[in-house]
Structure formats: C-alpha cells, structure tokens
Amino acid sequence: DTEVTQTPKHLVMGMTNKKSLKCEQHMGHRAMYWYKQKAKKPPELMFVYSYEKLSINESVPSRFSPECPNSSLLNLHLHALQPEDSALYLCASSPGTANLGYGYTFGSGTRLTVV
Amino acid sequence: GENVEQHPSTLSVQEGDSAVIKCTYSDSASNYFPWYKQELGKRPQLIIDIRSNVGEKKDQRIAVTLNKTAKHFSLHITETQPEDSAVYFCAASTDYKLSFGAGTTVTVRA
Numbered sequence: 001d002t003e004v005t006q007t008p009k010h011l012v013m014g015m016t017n018k019k020s021l022k023c024e025q026h027m028g029h030r031a032m033y034w035y036k037q038k039a040k041k042p043p044e045l046m047f048v049y050s051y052e053k054l055s056i057n058e059s060v061p062s063r064f065s066p067e068c069p070n071s072s073l074l075n076l077h078l079h080a081l082q083p084e085d086s087a088l089y090l091c092a093s094s095p096g097t098a099n100l101g102y103g104y105t106f107g108s109g110t111r112l113t114v115v
Numbered sequence: 116g117e118n119v120e121q122h123p124s125t126l127s128v129q130e131g132d133s134a135v136i137k138c139t140y141s142d143s144a145s146n147y148f149p150w151y152k153q154e155l156g157k158r159p160q161l162i163i164d165i166r167s168n169v170g171e172k173k174d175q176r177i178a179v180t181l182n183k184t185a186k187h188f189s190l191h192i193t194e195t196q197p198e199d200s201a202v203y204f205c206a207a208s209t210d211y212k213l214s215f216g217a218g219t220t221v222t223v224r225a
Contacts, residue, residue, distance in 0.1 A: 031211070040202055040218060040220065041217070041218065042204050042215030042216065042217060042218055043159065043204075043213075043215060045212060045213070048211055048212075050211075055211070056211060056212075088156075090158060090159070097210060097211035098210060098211070099146075099147070100147055100208045100210075100211070100212075100213060101146075101147035101149070101164060101166055101208065104149070104161075104213070106158045106159050106160075107158065108157070108158045109157075109158050111156070
C-alpha cells in the first residue's frame with residue numbers, strides 16, 4: 001500500500017461544531033504532516049509529527065488540534081472554526097523528517113467548508 | 116527560513132509549444148527540489164524532482180534543470196497538450212520542510 005488515505009473527502013460544519021479529519025498510511029512512514037491549502041495557493045504547513053510526537057507547530061490557532069494515536073494514524077480535531085478556515089486540508093507522510101526526497105506522499109485531501 | 120519565488124504566475128501556451136516555469140530559492144542548504152502538478156480539487160501530484168547533486172533530469176516531455184550557484188531551478192514541458200493545463204508548484208526542501216513557490220497556472224490552448 002503506497003497511499004495516504006484521508007477521510008472524509010468533504011465536510012461541511014457550523015462554527016459551533018466539533019469535527020475531526022482522519023489520515024492513515026501503511027507505508028511504515030514515521031513522519032506525518034498536516035497542510036492547509038486555499039484555492040490556487042501553495043500548501044501551508046500546519047503540523048509535523050515525527051515518531052508520533054508533535055515536532056513542529058507552525059503557529060496554528062488552538063481551534064486546530066492534532067493527534068497521532070499511532071504510527072499509522074493522524075487526526076486533526078476541529079472546534080469553533082471560522083469561515084476563513086474553509087480550505088483543502090492535506091495530509092502527507094514520509095519515511096522520516098530528513099531527506100524528504102524519498103517517498104514524500106500527499107493524501108487526496110478533505111475539502112472543508114465552514115458555514 | 117527558505118524563501119522560494121516562482122515565475123510566471125500565469126502561463127498560456129498554444130498546444131504543441133513549450134512551457135517554462137522558473138523558481139529561485141534562498142537557502143543554499145536546500146538539497147531537494149520537487150515539482151508538483153495540481154488539477155482542480157485534487158491533491159498535488161509529484162511530476163518530477165531533482166536532487167542537489169544533479170544538474171538536469173528528464174522524463175519524457177518534462178525536464179528540470181538546477182543551477183546551484185545561482186540558486187534557481189526550472190521546469191520545462193515540451194509538446195504541451197490540453198491535459199497539461201493545471202497549477203504547477205515548485206518546492207525546495209531542507210530537513211523537515213517543503214517550501215513551496217506561489218504556483219503557476221498553466222493553460223494550454225487547443
């Protein structure tokens with residue numbers, strides 16, 4: 001299995017809702033990432049997990065809460081989001097956080113709409 | 116941190132012509148330079164990449180060149196086809212982070 005699977009593919013949520021995005025990989029990768037991407041803009045790094053520990057938080061607001069329950073799974077918990085948080089949320093994984101040129105893989109993304 | 120600049124922001128070419136997108140980077144420690152193609156509503160798809168110990172790489176109609184001294188790298192697409200229409204992103208990598216350029220919207224006119 002050489003894929004990163006993200007669920008759900010689409011999500012519409014209200015500003016008072018709590019929801020979660022899920023990302024799964026079975027490639028044995030030990031680094032996983034969350035990105036946020038607005039239309040026709042480059043992906044913006046949000047979080048980096050290395051060996052199931054949060055290693056990088058790119059100054060992301062606390063209404064986004066990442067979790068890495070095990071080496072194959074990465075969640076992003078969402079609470080009290082704003083309409084401007086509507087975007088494509090991409091997960092990625094790589095064998096490690098060094099030498100990203102080997103096996104860096106993006107998931108297909110979750111299209112999030114906040115109403 | 117790394118800063119990647121990408122030009123042009125939009126590019127319209129006639130089918131069959133060539134397209135060239137250029138990127139510059141700031142961090143001389145960057146050692147990996149991928150190019151991604153992203154169609155509307157889909158994930159970024161790696162189309163070609165180059166490492167800092169290589170000057171040029173080609174894969175069918177796509178080629179990438181790297182000039183480490185000048186800190187710039189370019190994507191060349193020959194014999195463009197309508198299915199090449201997409202947004203293209205360059206990126207440069209040091210350690211854990213991929214730093215992306217702002218993107219180029221390529222339109223191939225039939």
